[in-house]
Amino acid sequence: MPSSSPRSPDVLVLGGGIIGLSAAWRAARRGLTATVVDPDPGRGATHAAAGMLAPVSEVTYTEEPLLRLGLASLALWPAFAAELSADSGHNLDYRTDGTLDVAFGADDMAALDDLSVFLDKLGLPFDRLTGRECRRMEPMLAPSVRGGLLARGDAWVDPRRAAAALLAALDRHGVPVLRRRAAEVLPGEGVRLSGGDVLTASRTVIACGAWSGSLPGLPPGVAPPVRPVKGQIMRLRDPSRLLTHTVRGTVHGSSVYLVPRGDGEVVLGATQEEMGFDTRVTAGGLWELLRDARELVPGVTELEVADTVAGLRPGTPDNLPLIGPTAVPGLHMATGHHRGGVLLAPLTADLLFGDGDKGLALACSPRRFKEDA
Amino acid sequence: MPSSSPRSPDVLVLGGGIIGLSAAWRAARRGLTATVVDPDPGRGATHAAAGMLAPVSEVTYTEEPLLRLGLASLALWPAFAAELSADSGHNLDYRTDGTLDVAFGADDMAALDDLSVFLDKLGLPFDRLTGRECRRMEPMLAPSVRGGLLARGDAWVDPRRAAAALLAALDRHGVPVLRRRAAEVLPGEGVRLSGGDVLTASRTVIACGAWSGSLPGLPPGVAPPVRPVKGQIMRLRDPSRLLTHTVRGTVHGSSVYLVPRGDGEVVLGATQEEMGFDTRVTAGGLWELLRDARELVPGVTELEVADTVAGLRPGTPDNLPLIGPTAVPGLHMATGHHRGGVLLAPLTADLLFGDGDKGLALACSPRRFKEDA
Numbered sequence: 172m173p174s175s176s177p178r179s180p181d182v183l184v185l186g187g188g189i190i191g192l193s194a195a196w197r198a199a200r201r202g203l204t205a206t207v208v209d210p211d212p213g214r215g216a217t218h219a220a221a222g223m224l225a226p227v228s229e230v231t232y233t234e235e236p237l238l239r240l241g242l243a244s245l246a247l248w249p250a251f252a253a254e255l256s257a258d259s260g261h262n263l264d265y266r267t268d269g270t271l272d273v274a275f276g277a278d279d280m281a282a283l284d285d286l287s288v289f290l291d292k293l294g295l296p297f298d299r300l301t302g303r304e305c306r307r308m309e310p311m312l313a314p315s316v317r318g319g320l321l322a323r324g325d326a327w328v329d330p331r332r333a334a335a336a337l338l339a340a341l342d343r344h345g346v347p348v349l350r351r352r353a354a355e356v357l358p359g360e361g362v363r364l365s366g367g368d369v370l371t372a373s374r375t376v377i378a379c380g381a382w383s384g385s386l387p388g389l390p391p392g393v394a395p396p397v398r399p400v401k402g403q404i405m406r407l408r409d410p411s412r413l414l415t416h417t418v419r420g421t422v423h424g425s426s427v428y429l430v431p432r433g434d435g436e437v438v439l440g441a442t443q444e445e446m447g448f449d450t451r452v453t454a455g456g457l458w459e460l461l462r463d464a465r466e467l468v469p470g471v472t473e474l475e476v477a478d479t480v481a482g483l484r485p486g487t488p489d490n491l492p493l494i495g496p497t498a499v500p501g502l503h504m505a506t507g508h509h510r511g512g513v514l515l516a517p518l519t520a521d522l523l524f525g526d527g528d529k530g531l532a533l534a535c536s537p538r539r540f541k542e543d544a
Numbered sequence: 545m546p547s548s549s550p551r552s553p554d555v556l557v558l559g560g561g562i563i564g565l566s567a568a569w570r571a572a573r574r575g576l577t578a579t580v581v582d583p584d585p586g587r588g589a590t591h592a593a594a595g596m597l598a599p600v601s602e603v604t605y606t607e608e609p610l611l612r613l614g615l616a617s618l619a620l621w622p623a624f625a626a627e628l629s630a631d632s633g634h635n636l637d638y639r640t641d642g643t644l645d646v647a648f649g650a651d652d653m654a655a656l657d658d659l660s661v662f663l664d665k666l667g668l669p670f671d672r673l674t675g676r677e678c679r680r681m682e683p684m685l686a687p688s689v690r691g692g693l694l695a696r697g698d699a700w701v702d703p704r705r706a707a708a709a710l711l712a713a714l715d716r717h718g719v720p721v722l723r724r725r726a727a728e729v730l731p732g733e734g735v736r737l738s739g740g741d742v743l744t745a746s747r748t749v750i751a752c753g754a755w756s757g758s759l760p761g762l763p764p765g766v767a768p769p770v771r772p773v774k775g776q777i778m779r780l781r782d783p784s785r786l787l788t789h790t791v792r793g794t795v796h797g798s799s800v801y802l803v804p805r806g807d808g809e810v811v812l813g814a815t816q817e818e819m820g821f822d823t824r825v826t827a828g829g830l831w832e833l834l835r836d837a838r839e840l841v842p843g844v845t846e847l848e849v850a851d852t853v854a855g856l857r858p859g860t861p862d863n864l865p866l867i868g869p870t871a872v873p874g875l876h877m878a879t880g881h882h883r884g885g886v887l888l889a890p891l892t893a894d895l896l897f898g899d900g901d902k903g904l905a906l907a908c909s910p911r912r913f914k915e916d917a
């Protein structure tokens with residue numbers, strides 16, 4: 172490894188969302204020197220994420236590679252959470268109570284049947300529940316819930332706490348997090364920051380989420396094909412703890428979920444909007460969330476609104492992330508995680524630092540899109 | 545008049561909402577010394593008000609005394625706004641473009657017919673409009689709007705700007721606004737502030753809105769019978785100026801309005817909830833506002849959410865305010881304005897300082913409720 176001066180670390184990570192922070196933390200734990208560059212670390216899509224670690228219900232059955240990634244990363248989460256808690260001294264609000272998928276109509280019930288068969292095939296643990304059993308588990312569910320499926324292996328985490336823990340852990344490891352903007356990527360060398368300073372590193376990791384494709388300086392064939400997919404969420408105060416599980420369902424054709432936090436909040440999510448780089452919280456976004464959440468859990472109307480946020484997920488043409496080396500030596504990608512950034516953070520760190528499964532690494536190769544790869 | 549030292553002004557006003565501030569301003573313009581006491585002037589119900597100056601569409605036809613109050617105060621608003629602008633140097637965003645009431649179904653159309661007859665009888669100016677004419681006036685109205693009525697005499701104002709202007713005008717007149725809490729009313733003498741200081745005055749005006757009835761020290765027969773009526777509103781950013789008139793309609797049985805501001809915002813209001821002293825913005829409140837506003841103007845869904853606020857209006861048993869002297873010499877009320885505080889502020893100041901109509905003064909007498917009057 173070359174120089175380990177602050178100006179020239181082994182690993183330079185552009186982007187301080189959960190992906191970039193996890194990558195830098197892994198690098199530091201591997202004994203590498205690292206530097207993170209982000210004007211506002213922990214914000215962006217991480218700040219607007221619900222933190223569901225639910226690989227099966229999050230994908231359609233045709234997306235097998237994404238499912239394999241999710242399952243692989245879910246398996247890494249217990250150790251990741253334990254190590255991060257120990258390393259940071261922070262509580263991540265990591266919970267393993269499972270996701271309760273509920274059904275209202277015959278179509279929903281049929282979809283849960285299909286999901287059961289699929290989970291069986293994968294050997295994943297679940298329980299089929301009647302409407303009454305669902306309400307026994309979550310008494311605030313709508314009376315119209317006809318049945319459900321508890322995915323017992325699913326977990327969730329508070330992404331804001333996870334980001335704060337990663338920042339604390341990086342601080343303990345002496346990894347600088349520069350509150351600066353990357354003005355230009357210098358392919359194979361490093362980055363020029365806003366203001367003009369140049370940082371060099373033997374390896375640069377682009378982890379700028381939806382903005383990864385528009386960083387100045389990236390050669391056209393190397394710039395990742397990510398697009399922003401807007402998501403709006405709402406956090407509600409729930410001092411009486413209406414829910415104990417993550418609950419999800421399909422209402423008016425769109426998926427809605429409610430994720431309870433240990434600190435007495437519930438996250439409602441999330442819209443999916445193709446609106447370009449638009450992070451406005453809109454009347455229509457909140458209306459959609461509230462309309463659908465009410466159908467699932469009517470009592471949410473009584474809860475106080477704590478916060479509303481919009482974030483931009485980095486979507487890709489094939490819904491798979493871009494993780495690993497590009498055609499430019501020393502330039503690596505860790506972006507395109509779309510709705511799965513929190514779930515896929517441990518696996519992404521593994522893949523970046525050579526511990527990941529070769530097949531998965533190939534599926535995520537940033538070079539899969541371009542003729543110049 | 546007795547002493548005019550800051551400790552003993554002629555008039556002591558408890559409460560710095562639009563009512564209390566207007567009263568103190570009128571007192572100052574009459575050459576009286578005044579002091580206002582409020583820990584957070586300009587907040588409370590004033591901060592959550594839309595500022596519609598629309599006396600007719602705001603009341604049912606049976607509430608004749610309230611209608612007369614509203615019409616009398618609406619007639620005072622042009623001079624009030626002009627004098628306040630001149631005295632403060634502030635722009636109040638006072639607008640006189642009229643309120644457009646719209647109808648969706650046959651019931652609504654019949655209600656507009658009744659309203660027409662009523663306005664005719666009162667000699668108030670209005671236009672009946674077809675659905676097409678409504679949309680020509682406000683192109684963003686829902687296609688399902690079947691007809692409308694433009695109340696040409698209606699106006700509106702930005703209550704936050706009005707409060708800021710009143711504070712600036714009071715400052716020019718040398719009226720202190722003490723950011724303190726009234727710990728105890730000393731009937732006939734003045735008030736003891738939190739911390740222990742005592743202020744005396746020959747006249748004390750209670751203008752604490754929904755809190756007026758629970759001020760410590762008020763004798764039981766004198767404490768006004770006000771109750772908090774919660775209202776939630778939402779402010780949206782509207783840079784493209786969707787609306788030019790205040791638009792209102794009845795959706796799902798509840799009245800909803802959209803009030804455009806000169807600074808490119810639209811206010812959606814308002815819920816009416818009997819929830820005690822609860823100022824939480826709730827998921828259900830926002831959902832109701834968004835659901836109803838969408839029916840009137842579908843394009844609101846595209847607008848950014850700027851702010852959500854809940855306020856407590858001071859409701860009374862007969863829906864009329866309490867303005868004027870109580871049974872305790874020197875102790876006056878200016879509260880109980882419910883949804884009409886902004887509209888009724890000029891008239892309230894007149895009634896407090898002897899310029900108001902005697903019949904109206906009698907209708908608003910705080911002594912009308914109690915046997916001890």
